[in-house]
Amino acid sequence: MTQVVDSYAQSRLLAGHPEEFRASLAAWNEIPVDMTYFAPPDWVPPRHPTTIGRPFYVSGRGTYECRSCSTLHFEPYAEDGWWIDRTDHREQLPIRVSVRNVWDTKRSIVLRSGSAHNYLRMVEHVVALRLGLGLDSVMVRTNSGDPPLFDVGSLPIIDKVVRAGLVEQTDRELVYWTVKEPVALMGPHGSFLLMLPAENGDCRLHVDCAVDFPTAIGHQRIQFDVFPEAFSHGAQARTNCSRLEWWFVRTVGKLFADIRNLGYTHRNILIAGRNQYANEPKLLHEGRSLEAVWHRATLDLVAALSLVETGRLAGRVISYKAGHALDVRLTTYLYLQDLLAPVRRD
Numbered sequence: 001m002t003q004v005v006d007s008y009a010q011s012r013l014l015a016g017h018p019e020e021f022r023a024s025l026a027a028w029n030e031i032p033v034d035m036t037y038f039a040p041p042d043w044v045p046p047r048h049p050t051t052i053g054r055p056f057y058v059s060g061r062g063t064y065e066c067r068s069c070s071t072l073h074f075e076p077y078a079e080d081g082w083w084i085d086r087t088d089h090r091e092q093l094p095i096r097v098s099v100r101n102v103w104d105t106k107r108s109i110v111l112r113s114g115s116a117h118n119y120l121r122m123v124e125h126v127v128a129l130r131l132g133l134g135l136d137s138v139m140v141r142t143n144s145g146d147p148p149l150f151d152v153g154s155l156p157i158i159d160k161v162v163r164a165g166l167v168e169q170t171d172r173e174l175v176y177w178t179v180k181e182p183v184a185l186m187g188p189h190g191s192f193l194l195m196l197p198a199e200n201g202d203c204r205l206h207v208d209c210a211v212d213f214p215t216a217i218g219h220q221r222i223q224f225d226v227f228p229e230a231f232s233h234g235a236q237a238r239t240n241c242s243r244l245e246w247w248f249v250r251t252v253g254k255l256f257a258d259i260r261n262l263g264y265t266h267r268n269i270l271i272a273g274r275n276q277y278a279n280e281p282k283l284l285h286e287g288r289s290l291e292a293v294w295h296r297a298t299l300d301l302v303a304a305l306s307l308v309e310t311g312r313l314a315g316r317v318i319s320y321k322a323g324h325a326l327d328v329r330l331t332t333y334l335y336l337q338d339l340l341a342p343v344r345r346d
Contacts, residue, residue: 005029008182008194008318014333016186024190028320031210034293035285037224037233045203045312047345049136049174051076053165058157060148063122066263070148072126073141074160076167080137080310082130084111084120088143092118097127099307099331105324109303119145124303124324125154131205131306131313132231132298133161136174151267153299155236175311176203176343183339185330191321193330198314198343205305206316209297215242215272220293226302234298236283237291240270243278270295300324307331314343 005025013021055075062068077083082097095101095113103112103119112119120126126147129135150156178198186192198204210221217240224230241249246269253259270291271278281289301319304327319327334340 008184011182011184011194011196014183014185014337015329016184016192020190021184021186021192024186024192024320027190028192028210028318031212031219031221033221033223034288034290035222037222037230039204039225039227039230043225043227045176045314046134046168047174048168048170049080049172050134050166050168051078051137052135052161053167056160056164058148058160060150060156061263062144062146063149063263064146064258065144065261067261068144068146070144070146071142072147072157074157074164075139075141077137077139078169082127082137082306083139084123085139085141086118086120086143086145087141089115089118094139095120096309097123097130097307098309099304099328099335100309102307102328102332105328109307109324109328117145120147121145122147125299126157127306128154128231128235128299128303129157129161129306131226132235132302133158133166133228134312135161135166136312137169149263149268151238153236153238153295155232158232158235176314176345177308177311177340178313178315178343179334179339180341181339183333183337185326185333187322187326187329189321191323191326192318193320193322193326194318195330196316196318201343201345203312203314203343203345205313207297207301207319208316209293209301209319210321211293211296212321213242213272213292215274216276217272217292220290222290222293222297224297231298231302234283234294237295237299238268238270238282239295239299240272240292243271243273246271246278301327304328304331308334308340311342
C-alpha cells in the first residue's frame with residue numbers, strides 16, 4: 001500500500017504542496033473500495049465517433065425555476081463535439097461544450113458563449129453523457145438557461161438516448177487522448193485529482209473516486225470503467241446536501257431569488273443528516289447507499305472530463321474529495337500545459 005502512495009507521489013504536481021499531496025494520497029489509500037463495476041473483457045471502445053440515431057426531447061421541472069417546465073431537444077449532428085443552441089437568443093451562436101466556455105463552477109458548471117444571457121446552468125447532468133455513454137456529437141436545443149431536474153439523476157435522458165440508438169460516423173476515426181505523464185492537482189481541504197496515462201494502447205477510461213463527508217454519507221469509494229452500463233448505473237444518483245443546507249433552502253434561503261426558486265424536493269435530492277439520511281437513499285450496495293459517490297463520479301467528474309472538445313479520454317483518473325471547481329481546473333490544465341497526446345491503438 002505504501003508503494004502505491006510513493007509511486008503516485010512522484011506525479012507532476014500542477015498545484016499544491018508535495019507534502020500535503022502525499023498526506024492526501026495516504027488518506028485516500030486508507031479508504032476501502034465499496035464497489036467495483038468494470039467493463040467485461042470483450043468490451044472494446046469503438047473506432048468511430050457516434051451521434052444519436054434520431055431526434056428526441058426530455059422535459060421536467062426547472063432546476064432553478066421550479067414553476068416552469070424545461071425542455072431539451074437532442075438532434076443528430078455531423079460536427080465534432082456537443083453544441084447547445086439557445087433558441088430564445090436568435091442572434092447568438094450555439095455554445096460549444098468545451099472547457100473554454102465555462103463561465104462558473106460555484107454551485108454547478110455553467111457554460112456561456114457570446115452574450116451574458118447565452119448560457120446553460122447545471123450542464124454537468126447533461127454533458128456527462130458524452131463520455132459516459134460514448135455519445136460524441138449532438139446538438140442540444142433549449143429556450144431556457146435552466147435545464148430540467150429529474151427524480152432519478154439523468155436516467156430519463158439516458159433512456160431516450162438508448163431508444164434513439166447510437167450511429168457511428170464512419171467517415172472519420174475517433175481520437176482517444178491521454179496525458180503524456182502522471183499529473184496531479186490539489187484543491188482545498190486535502191482534495192486532489194490524479195490522472196495517469198493509458199497503458200499499452202488501452203483506450204478505456206478508469207475512475208477511482210472517493211468522497212468524505214461529515215454526515216451520514218461518510219467515506220465512500222468506487223472503482224469503475226467509463227462504459228454505458230456502469231455510467232447508467234451511477235447516473236441515476238441524485239445530488240446531495242446536508243440537513244443544514246436543506247433547512248437553509250427551505251427557510252432563510254427563501255429571501256434570495258436564486259434559492260427560493262430551486263426545484264429541489266425530497267424526491268430529487270438526497271438529504272444527509274449527521275448520522276442518518278432525512279429521506280430514502282438509493283443505490284444500495286451490500287446494505288449501504290453509495291448514491292453520493294456515484295453522483296460525484298458520473299454526473300460531476302465524468303461531466304468535467306467531457307469538456308474536452310473532441311475525442312475521448314483514456315487512462316486512469318483518481319478523485320478524492322474533489323468538486324466542480326477542481327474538476328474544471330484539471331480539464332483546463334490539460335490544454336494550458338499541453339498535457340494531452342493521442343493513444344496509439346493497435
